[in-house]
Amino acid sequence: xxxxxxxxxxxxxxxxDEHSHGYRQYVVVGVILTVITIVEIIIPSRPEIVAALxxxxxxxxxxxxxxxxxxxxxxxxxxLRQDSRLFTALFMFPFTIASIIVLILFLFFTLSGG
Amino acid sequence: xxxxxxxxxxxxxxxxGLDNRKLGMWAFLGSETMFFGSLLLVMLINKHNTLGxxxxxxxxxxxxxxxxxxxxxxxxxxxxxxxxxxxGNLRWGRIWLGLVAVMGLVFLGGQVYEFxxxxxxxxxxxxxxxxxxxxxxxxxxxFHGAHVAIGVLxxxxxxxxxxxxxxxxxGDMWGIELVGLYWHFVDLVWVAIFTLIYLI
Amino acid sequence: MATVTTTAPDTRTFAGTAWSWITTxxxxxxxxxxxxxxxxxxxxxxxxxxxxxxxxxxxxxDLVSAERFTELFTMxxxxxxxxxLMPLSAAFFxxxxxxxxxxxxxxxxxxxxxxxxxxxxGGIFMNISxxxxxxxxxxxxxxxxxxxxxxxxxxxxxxxxxGLQILGVSSILAxxxxxxxxxxxxxxxxxxxxxxxxxxMSLITAFLIIFAFPAITIGLVLxxxxxxxxxxxxxxAGGGDPVLWQHLFWVFGxxxxxxxxxxxxxxxxxxxxxxxxxxxxGYPVVAYSGAAIALVGFGVWTHHMFTVGLGPIxxxxxAISTMAIAVPTGVKIFNWMATLxxxxxxxxxxxxxxxxxxxxxxxxxLSGVMLGSPPIDAQVQDTYFVVAHLHYVLFGGxxxxxxxxxxxxxxxxxxxxxxxxxxxxxWALMLIGFNLTFLPQHLLGIxxxxxxxxxxxxxxxxxxxNLLSTIGSxxxxxxxxxxxxxALVSIRRGQPSGNDPWxxxxxxxxxxxxxxxxxxxxxxxxxxRYPAWDAKRGGGHTGAVAAATAHGDEDEDxxxxxxxxxxxxxxxxxxxxxxxxxxxxxxxxxxxxGAVLFGVxxxxxxxxxxx
Numbered sequence: 032x033x034x035x036x037x038x039x040x041x042x043x044x045x046x047x048d049e050h051s052h053g054y055r056q057y058v059v060v061g062v063i064l065t066v067i068t069i070v071e072i073i074i075p076s077r078p079e080i081v082a083a084l085x086x087x088x089x090x091x092x093x094x095x096x097x098x099x100x101x102x103x104x105x106x107x108x109x110x111l112r113q114d115s116r117l118f119t120a121l122f123m124f125p126f127t128i129a130s131i132i133v134l135i136l137f138l139f140f141t142l143s144g145g
Numbered sequence: 146x147x148x149x150x151x152x153x154x155x156x157x158x159x160x161x162g163l164d165n166r167k168l169g170m171w172a173f174l175g176s177e178t179m180f181f182g183s184l185l186l187v188m189l190i191n192k193h194n195t196l197g198x199x200x201x202x203x204x205x206x207x208x209x210x211x212x213x214x215x216x217x218x219x220x221x222x223x224x225x226x227x228x229x230x231x232x233g234n235l236r237w238g239r240i241w242l243g244l245v246a247v248m249g250l251v252f253l254g255g256q257v258y259e260f261x262x263x264x265x266x267x268x269x270x271x272x273x274x275x276x277x278x279x280x281x282x283x284x285x286x287x288f289h290g291a292h293v294a295i296g297v298l299x300x301x302x303x304x305x306x307x308x309x310x311x312x313x314x315x316g317d318m319w320g321i322e323l324v325g326l327y328w329h330f331v332d333l334v335w336v337a338i339f340t341l342i343y344l345i
Numbered sequence: 346m347a348t349v350t351t352t353a354p355d356t357r358t359f360a361g362t363a364w365s366w367i368t369t370x371x372x373x374x375x376x377x378x379x380x381x382x383x384x385x386x387x388x389x390x391x392x393x394x395x396x397x398x399x400x401x402x403x404x405x406x407d408l409v410s411a412e413r414f415t416e417l418f419t420m421x422x423x424x425x426x427x428x429x430l431m432p433l434s435a436a437f438f439x440x441x442x443x444x445x446x447x448x449x450x451x452x453x454x455x456x457x458x459x460x461x462x463x464x465x466x467g468g469i470f471m472n473i474s475x476x477x478x479x480x481x482x483x484x485x486x487x488x489x490x491x492x493x494x495x496x497x498x499x500x501x502x503x504x505x506x507x508g509l510q511i512l513g514v515s516s517i518l519a520x521x522x523x524x525x526x527x528x529x530x531x532x533x534x535x536x537x538x539x540x541x542x543x544x545x546m547s548l549i550t551a552f553l554i555i556f557a558f559p560a561i562t563i564g565l566v567l568x569x570x571x572x573x574x575x576x577x578x579x580x581x582a583g584g585g586d587p588v589l590w591q592h593l594f595w596v597f598g599x600x601x602x603x604x605x606x607x608x609x610x611x612x613x614x615x616x617x618x619x620x621x622x623x624x625x626x627g628y629p630v631v632a633y634s635g636a637a638i639a640l641v642g643f644g645v646w647t648h649h650m651f652t653v654g655l656g657p658i659x660x661x662x663x664a665i666s667t668m669a670i671a672v673p674t675g676v677k678i679f680n681w682m683a684t685l686x687x688x689x690x691x692x693x694x695x696x697x698x699x700x701x702x703x704x705x706x707x708x709x710x711l712s713g714v715m716l717g718s719p720p721i722d723a724q725v726q727d728t729y730f731v732v733a734h735l736h737y738v739l740f741g742g743x744x745x746x747x748x749x750x751x752x753x754x755x756x757x758x759x760x761x762x763x764x765x766x767x768x769x770x771x772w773a774l775m776l777i778g779f780n781l782t783f784l785p786q787h788l789l790g791i792x793x794x795x796x797x798x799x800x801x802x803x804x805x806x807x808x809x810x811n812l813l814s815t816i817g818s819x820x821x822x823x824x825x826x827x828x829x830x831x832a833l834v835s836i837r838r839g840q841p842s843g844n845d846p847w848x849x850x851x852x853x854x855x856x857x858x859x860x861x862x863x864x865x866x867x868x869x870x871x872x873x874r875y876p877a878w879d880a881k882r883g884g885g886h887t888g889a890v891a892a893a894t895a896h897g898d899e900d901e902d903x904x905x906x907x908x909x910x911x912x913x914x915x916x917x918x919x920x921x922x923x924x925x926x927x928x929x930x931x932x933x934x935x936x937x938x939g940a941v942l943f944g945v946x947x948x949x950x951x952x953x954x955x956x
Contacts (some may be wrong), residue, residue, distance in 0.1 A: 165529050280577070
C-alpha cells in the first residue's frame, strides 16, 4: 500500500493522506506555471513594459521567472520537495557546477568580443 | 531510518532505503544538466552570430508559445498519471499517460513544422550550415527534440505495459516514476531554452 | 548452507565456456574481461610508444613517416587514456567495489555487462581506422581546426570522434552503476566513513565521469556537425571559434586527469595500511581531500590554455585554483607517509609499487605546479617538458598504482600469488626504465625540443637525451614482458595464496579466493573500517563479519541466494550501437541495421526478467 517514495522520508503516512489533495496541489502548481509563462511572454512583447524595465531589467525578470518555473517543476512535479535530500544533492550539485562553468565561459566569449 | 519499513515492499535491501533505479535516474539527470549546459552555452555565444543571414528574429514566438504551453501541460498530466496509478486508478492513470504522449507528439509536430519552415523559406532559408545561429539552434533544439522523441517512445512503452498487467494497484510504480522524472526534466530544459533563446 | 540459484550455461565445453563469458553479468568476470582487454590495449599503446621512441632515438631518422608519426602519437594518447587506464580502473571498480562494501553484485548487473561490451567494441572500432585508410591524427585532444574536413578529408577524425562518443556512453553508464552501487548496496554497518579508501575514490571518480564527460560529448557532437553538416562551430571562416573546442575539451579534460589518478590513489591508500599493518593515517582527511581535488578540478581547465591569450585576469585566477589543488594532493601524500611511519612494514611487491607511485607522483606533481605558473608555462608550452610532466603523473602515478593493485589483488582473482622475486625485478626495472625515459624529457623540453615532432636535426643537443629516453622505454617494455610471463605462469603454477595472503583489513579478505559467485554466503555486518582485522584480532568488537541479522526477515523467507541470470542482450545492444556508428563511416545501411538491432535488444532487455 505504500508506494515508491512514500516510505523513504520517514513520514510515509502523512504523504498517503496527501493523495486526495495531491491532485489539487498539482493543478494549482500547473496554473501558477502557466501564469508565469504568460507573464514571460507578455514582458518582451509589450514595448511599454520593455521601455519601463530597460533591456537589463527585461533579461533579469525573465531569468528570475523562468528560474521560479523550473524550481516549481523540480520541487513539485519531480517531488524533490518531499523526496530524499540525496536526490536534491545529486541534481543540484551538477546543476550548480554547470551553471558556474557556463557563466564563466559566457563571460570569456562575450567580454573578449567573440 | 526507514530501511526496515522499506525492506517489506522492496525486493532487495538498499543502504539508504532509496530505490536503485530512481537513484540511477537522478544521477543520469545530473549528468544531463552538463549536456544541456554545454549546448546552451554554444547557443548563447552564437546567438547574434548570423553573418548577415537570418537570426533570432525569424523565431515564431506565437507558435512556440503554444507548443510551450502544450509541453508544460503535459508535465501536469504526467504527475496526475503517476498519482492516479498510485491511487490504484488504472483507468485515469492510462488516460493521463496517453495524454502526455499525445502532447509530446504535438510538441514534436510543432518543432518539425518550425524546422521545415526555416529550411524551406524561399527568401532566407536557415539551415545548420547557413550561419552559427542556425547551427547552434538546430543542435540545441534538435538535441532537446530527440529527448522528447525518446520520451514519447518510452511513454508509449509504459502505456502498453500498463495493459499487460503492470502498475496494478499496490504494485510497484517505478516504471511510471522514472519516465515521469525524465519527462519533467525534458520540460525543465525547455523552460530554459524557451526563455534564453526565444524570449531574451 | 544457502543454495545458489542461477541458470548458468554449461561450461564443460569450449562453446559453453565462451557463451558463459559472453553472457556473464557477474561483476568479477566482467572485471576479468575489463582487465584482459585493457592490458591488451595497454600493450598496443605501448607498441605505438616504442615505435615513436625508435623514430626519435637518433636525429634525422625516417623510420616511420611524418604522417604515420602523427597517427602514432594521437592513438598512443587516446588508447592509453580511454582504452587502457580508464578501463584498468574499471576492472578494479568491478572486482573490488562489491567485495569491499559487502554486496553480492553491482546495482545493475546487465548494465555493467553493457558498459564492458560498448567499451570493447568502441575500442575495436577506433583501431579499425588503421586498416581503413588512416588512423586519427590530430593529437589526443584533437584541436580545431586540425580536425576540420578541410585539413583531414578522410574518415580518420570521424573514427576518433565517434569512437570517443561510444566510449563516453560506456563510461557514463558504468559510473551511474557504481554510484548507485556504492550509495545503495553497502552491507549493514558499512557507513560512508567506514568504506575502504578505494571505494571512496571510486565514488568520486564516478561522479567526475558523469559530470565531466558531457562537455566532450557535446564538443564531439559539434565536431561531427562541422564534418557532416558543413557547420562551422570551430571554423573561423564561418564565424566559428577554435577556442570553443579547447574550452569544451578541457572542461572535460582536466577532470579526466583526476578520473585517471584517483582510483590509483585509492589503491595505494588500501595497500599501504596492509603493508604497514596499521590503519590509514587521517582517514577522513584522505577521503575529503579526494573530494576537494575533484571539486577544484572543475575550476582549473584553462591552465591547459595559458598560451591562448585569455588575458591576465583569467590566467591569474586559474593559476591560483591550479596551485590550490596541490594542497589536498599534498595532504594525501603526507597521510600516506604518516601511514607508513612507525609501521612494521613488510616489503612485498604491492608495497614497492605503492611507494614508487607516491614518489613518482610527487615529481609529477611538482612539475605540475611549475606548469601551473603562466610564465613558466609560456616557456615550455608544447615542449617535451609537458610530455615528461604528464607521464610522471599518468605513468608514475596511475600505472604504478594500478600495477601495485594487480599484484595486491591477483591472489583474490586467482587464488594464487604472483612470483615475488620476479615481481620485484619487474618493479625495479620498470622504475629505472621509467625514469630513464622521462627524466631526460624534462631537459629536452627546457632545451626547447617541441613535442609531436617527427624528427629533429643533429646539432641541437637533443641526441643524448633522446637516446637515453629510447633505451629507457625499452627497459619498460622488458619489465612488462617479465610481468606478463610472471602473471601467466602464476595463474597456473603460482603458490596457493589462501584467502588472506597479506593479512588485509578490508572485507574482501574475509571470503575465499577466488570468491564464490555470490561473494558472501551471508551478508556481513560491519562495525569498523578494518572489519577483517577486527575479526582476526577480536579487538573488542563483536565479530565484524558475523552473520547478517539486519534484514533477517528476508533471510528467513528465502534462504537461497538468488543471483541474476546471464543475458546476451548487453552484447547485442552494444553491437547495435557500434554498427550504427559504422553507418556514419562505411555505408548508411549500417545505421538501419544497427538501429534495428538496438531496438530489438532493448525490447528483449525489458522483457527479460531482471533477476
